[in-house]
Amino acid sequence: MAEQRTPRSLIVTFYGTYGRGPGTGPLPVSALIRLLGAVGVDAPAVRSAVSRLKRRGFLVAEGGLYTLSESARVTLEDGDRRIYERPLLKDDGEWLLAVFSVPEQERGKRHLLRSRLARLGFGQASPGVWIAPSHVYEETRHTLVRxxxxxxxxxxxxxxxxxxATADAVASWWDLDAVAAMHRVFLAGQEPVLRRWAAADAQPTPEEAYRDYLLAVDAWRQLPYAxxxxxxxxxxxxxxxxxxxEVFAALHTRLRARGAEFVVPAP
Known part of the structure; x- marks a missing residue:
C-alpha cells in the first residue's frame, strides 16, 4: 500500500506546518507554486487545488493573496494538539462514553456527530453509544461545544x-488491523528518510528539509485521528x-526548523 498524497492535502499540510508562522502572511499563488513545486506538485495542480479550497471555505482571497479562513485556522489549531501533542497514555481502565440521540429530521447533524466522534478516535460500542479512552475528554468536549x-x-x-474480555471488546470497537496497516505504510515511507538524515554528517539543505518534513507530516497527520x-x-x-x-517525532526535531528557512528565506 503506497502513501496517498494529493495537491489539496499537501496545501492543507503546508498551512498546518509552515503557513501560520512568522513571515508567512497572505501568499500569492506564485509563492504556493514554488512551495508545492518542491514536493512535486505542478503549477496547474496547485491552482486547481487552491480554487477548490477557496470554494470549500478553507482559503480566502485578499487582493490576489490567499490566507486561511477563520474556521480553517481554528481547525488547524485543534489539529496541532492531536498531531504534535499526543498525551501520555494511562492504563487506568477508564473510558469515555458518548451517548447521543439526534431526531430524524436533523440527520445531517447525526452524520456530523458520527464523523467527528470517529475523527476523535471513538469506536462504536453499539448504535448511539461510542467509546474512547478517557484522555480524549477535553478535546471531545471542546469539539462538541465548537x-x-x-x-x-x-x-x-x-x-x-x-x-x-476488554481486549476482545476493543477488537470489535475498532478495526485495529486497519490502523496497524496505516502505521506500517507510514514507517515504510518515512523510516528510510529518518535513516538518511540520522547519520552524523548528514545536513539537509533548507529545501531538502522542507520537502521531507512536509511529506512526513502529510503522511502522519491522519494517523493520530485513526x-x-x-x-x-x-x-x-x-x-x-x-x-x-518515534519516527515522526525524530523527523520533526531534525527537519522542521531547517525547513522553515526555505519557506521564509533569509533577507
Missing part, C-alpha cells in the same frame, strides 16, 4: 465491567504505532 452539538450528546466516564490511543495492554505485542510515533 460545533454546537452538545444538546444531542451526553458524556460519561467509567470502566468496562463485562461481559466480554489511532484511538489505546493502552499497550490492549494492543498486539508487535503494535507498530509506537515506532511510527
Amino acid at each position: 460545533l454546537g452539538l452538545t444538546s444531542y450528546v451526553e458524556l460519561f466516564r467509567g470502566t468496562h465491567e463485562g461481559f466480554t 489511532d484511538p490511543g489505546l493502552p499497550s495492554s490492549l494492543l498486539p505485542e508487535d503494535w507498530p504505532g509506537v515506532r511510527a510515533a
Whole structure:
C-alpha cells in the first residue's frame, strides 16, 4: 500500500506546518507554486487545488493573496494538539462514553456527530453509544461545544465491567488491523528518510528539509485521528504505532526548523 498524497492535502499540510508562522502572511499563488513545486506538485495542480479550497471555505482571497479562513485556522489549531501533542497514555481502565440521540429530521447533524466522534478516535460500542479512552475528554468536549452539538450528546466516564474480555471488546470497537496497516505504510515511507538524515554528517539543505518534513507530516497527520490511543495492554505485542510515533517525532526535531528557512528565506 503506497502513501496517498494529493495537491489539496499537501496545501492543507503546508498551512498546518509552515503557513501560520512568522513571515508567512497572505501568499500569492506564485509563492504556493514554488512551495508545492518542491514536493512535486505542478503549477496547474496547485491552482486547481487552491480554487477548490477557496470554494470549500478553507482559503480566502485578499487582493490576489490567499490566507486561511477563520474556521480553517481554528481547525488547524485543534489539529496541532492531536498531531504534535499526543498525551501520555494511562492504563487506568477508564473510558469515555458518548451517548447521543439526534431526531430524524436533523440527520445531517447525526452524520456530523458520527464523523467527528470517529475523527476523535471513538469506536462504536453499539448504535448511539461510542467509546474512547478517557484522555480524549477535553478535546471531545471542546469539539462538541465548537460545533454546537452538545444538546444531542451526553458524556460519561467509567470502566468496562463485562461481559466480554476488554481486549476482545476493543477488537470489535475498532478495526485495529486497519490502523496497524496505516502505521506500517507510514514507517515504510518515512523510516528510510529518518535513516538518511540520522547519520552524523548528514545536513539537509533548507529545501531538502522542507520537502521531507512536509511529506512526513502529510503522511502522519491522519494517523493520530485513526489511532484511538489505546493502552499497550490492549494492543498486539508487535503494535507498530509506537515506532511510527518515534519516527515522526525524530523527523520533526531534525527537519522542521531547517525547513522553515526555505519557506521564509533569509533577507
